[in-house]
Amino acid sequence: MHICVYLGSRxxxxxxxxxxxxxLGRAIAARGWGLVYGGARNGLMGRLADACLAAGGEVIGxxxxxxxxxxxxxxxxxxxxxxxxxxERKATMAxxxxxxxxxxxxxGTLEAVRDLDLALSATAPQTGGRARRGRFLTPGC
Numbered sequence: 001m002h003i004c005v006y007l008g009s010r011x012x013x014x015x016x017x018x019x020x021x022x023x024l025g026r027a028i029a030a031r032g033w034g035l036v037y038g039g040a041r042n043g044l045m046g047r048l049a050d051a052c053l054a055a056g057g058e059v060i061g062x063x064x065x066x067x068x069x070x071x072x073x074x075x076x077x078x079x080x081x082x083x084x085x086x087x088e089r090k091a092t093m094a095x096x097x098x099x100x101x102x103x104x105x106x107x108g109t110l111e112a113v114r115d116l117d118l119a120l121s122a123t124a125p126q127t128g129g130r131a132r133r134g135r136f137l138t139p140g141c
Contacts, residue, residue, distance in 0.1 A: 002034040002060070004097030006112045008105030009072070010043040017044060017104045022051040024101065029057025036096045038089070039063035039081075041074035044103060049074050062092045090115055 011018060025048045028035050035052045038045050039061025049059050058078045065082050067073065073080055081096075083089050090112055094100075102113045 001031075001098045002036050002096055003028050003099050003101060004036040004093050005048060005101045005103060006093075006105060006109045006116075007037070007044045007048060007103035008109055009038070009040040009045045010106070012044060012104050014104075018047055021047050021103055024048065024103070025051030025053075025057070026055045028052050029055035034058035034060060034078075036060045036062065036093050038093070039073050039077065040067075042072060044105070046074060048103075049077065053077075060096060062089050062096070064089055 005024065007021065021044045025035065029052045035049065035057055037048060037059070040046060040063070041049070049061065052059050053076060059074075060079045060081065061074055061077045062081045062083060063073050064085050068080070068082055081092055083092055086108075093112075094116060100113075100116060102109060
């Protein structure tokens with residue numbers, strides 16, 4: 001089983017987001033699942049990957065080549081898949097996943113979740129659910 005996580009490449013405003021992100025990374029590894037995410041080394045993305053790797057998990061990053069060339073990719077991943085653009089990134093992440101989670105992020109995270117929701121509602125067998133943690137999804141956070 002592979003869990004795709006959409007989240008920000010920045011730390012965010014609230015420390016509890018980082019703690020929850022790291023806890024999720026450890027939990028994915030503890031269950032023997034793999035992580036699929038955007039491939040960045042910084043911000044919440046980096047914290048998620050580092051926590052999963054430190055707990056012995058498999059981590060697959062997916063990143064457009066132009067971002068890899070800017071040296072923002074995580075170099076310690078199990079596998080880094082290089083793609084041509086953001087559209088291909090989202091499609092590749094979804095193709096490698098059995099379930100999906102969204103954590104705090106910016107407009108890119110929101111766009112990815114919206115696109116995924118539209119696609120899954122029409123075609124995919126994956127099941128979704130929504131949970132609110134802390135102040136995530138609270139306007140102005």
